Amino acid sequence: xxxIVAFSFCLYIASIRIMNESIGILYIVPTPIGxxxxxxxRAIRILKEVDLVLCEDTSVTQRLFKAYxxxxxxxxxxxxxxxxxxxxxxxxxxxxxxxxxxxxxxxPTISDPGVLLVDRxxxxxxxxxxxxxxxxxxxxxxxxxxxxxxxxxxxxxxxPHKKGRETLFKTIAEGSHTSVFYESVxxxxxxxxxxxxxxxxxxxxxxxxxxxxLHEEVVRGNALYIKxxxxxxxxxxxxxxxxxxxxx
Numbered sequence: 001x002x003x004i005v006a007f008s009f010c011l012y013i014a015s016i017r018i019m020n021e022s023i024g025i026l027y028i029v030p031t032p033i034g035x036x037x038x039x040x041x042r043a044i045r046i047l048k049e050v051d052l053v054l055c056e057d058t059s060v061t062q063r064l065f066k067a068y069x070x071x072x073x074x075x076x077x078x079x080x081x082x083x084x085x086x087x088x089x090x091x092x093x094x095x096x097x098x099x100x101x102x103x104x105x106x107x108p109t110i111s112d113p114g115v116l117l118v119d120r121x122x123x124x125x126x127x128x129x130x131x132x133x134x135x136x137x138x139x140x141x142x143x144x145x146x147x148x149x150x151x152x153x154x155x156x157x158x159x160p161h162k163k164g165r166e167t168l169f170k171t172i173a174e175g176s177h178t179s180v181f182y183e184s185v186x187x188x189x190x191x192x193x194x195x196x197x198x199x200x201x202x203x204x205x206x207x208x209x210x211x212x213x214l215h216e217e218v219v220r221g222n223a224l225y226i227k228x229x230x231x232x233x234x235x236x237x238x239x240x241x242x243x244x245x246x247x248x
Contacts, residue, residue: 024093024128025050026121027100028114030107030135034212036067038136044068046133051097054089054117060104077101078113086117093121093128107137111157111182139180142208142242145218149246153178159191166194172245173198179245188241189230195223195245204246210239 027046032038047053047070054077055061061074076084089099101108101117108114109132121128143150156172159165159181172179172195183191188207195205205226207219217236219229230237 022096024096024125025098026093026118026128026130027098028108028118028130028132029053029100029102030133030137031061031064031102031105032212033105033136033138033141034210034216036064038212039064039068040133040135043133043135044070047072047100047102049098050100052092053100053102054085055102056104061102072100077117083113083116086120089117090120090124093125105136105138107135110137110139111155136212138182138208138211138240138242141211142206142218142244143178143180145208145211146206146244147220148178148204148206148244150178152247153180156181158182158184159187161187169194169198173203174248176247178247181243183241183243185238185241188237189227191243192223192227192230195243196227199223199245203248206244208242208244209236211242213239215239 027050029043029046030039031043047065047068050072053061053072053074055074056076056078058074058076065071065074075088077086077089078084092099101114103112103114106112109118118130121130139155143153154175154177156168156179159168199205199222201222201224203222204220205223207226207230208217210216215236215238219226221229
């Protein structure tokens with residue numbers, strides 16, 4: 001009788017292991033925003049262990065992989081042309097595979113289309129584990145270096161190109177909390193013009209550009225000072241920008 005109980009218990013444990021192995025895992029893995037040293041040991045391990053890495057641009061991801069001797073297969077998940085291979089990713093997770101989601105730089109899903117995959121997984125594959133790793137983020141890096149209070153802040157992601165743009169600047173001007181947003185090199189000067197037009201001179205504006213890279217720069221002052229700075233330093237109007245505006 002004892003042997004039968006022991007055998008049954010072993011079968012039970014084996015079945016649990018099989019069930020656990022059949023549950024897929026989606027890892028959200030931050031990658032460096034510039035300096036390749038800004039990646040965690042855990043992130044490197046996960047990227048080496050998963051079955052597939054979903055990325056924005058395989059050539060960008062491969063540069064990181066080469067630096068850390070990562071040989072895991074990669075697949076394009078999203079690009080400028082839109083979402084790709086989302087059904088493939090869902091099928092692999094349903095089969096029990098482990099996937100890692102990365103973007104070209106920073107933390108995936110933060111102002112990033114990767115959130116669409118996480119949403120689908122949460123809705124359609126509730127048994128799949130979604131595990132987010134902490135790591136590099138231009139938003140947090142800029143706030144840390146700004147000297148502007150961040151106890152309460154509003155993050156707007158990338159500013160809209162046209163529709164709603166000026167309305168958003170008015171909202172920022174009226175806000176009592178710190179505001180943070182991303183801006184491209186092509187629109188940063190127009191953004192500074194809008195900030196000059198909507199903010200009073202007591203408001204602190206911080207521009208953080210090329211964070212963690214060779215030409216990293218943080219410029220502080222009111223909107224007019226910042227605008228004049230970049231007007232007289234045209235060679236600094238390049239790279240990627242994070243804009244921080246103090247509250248009213």
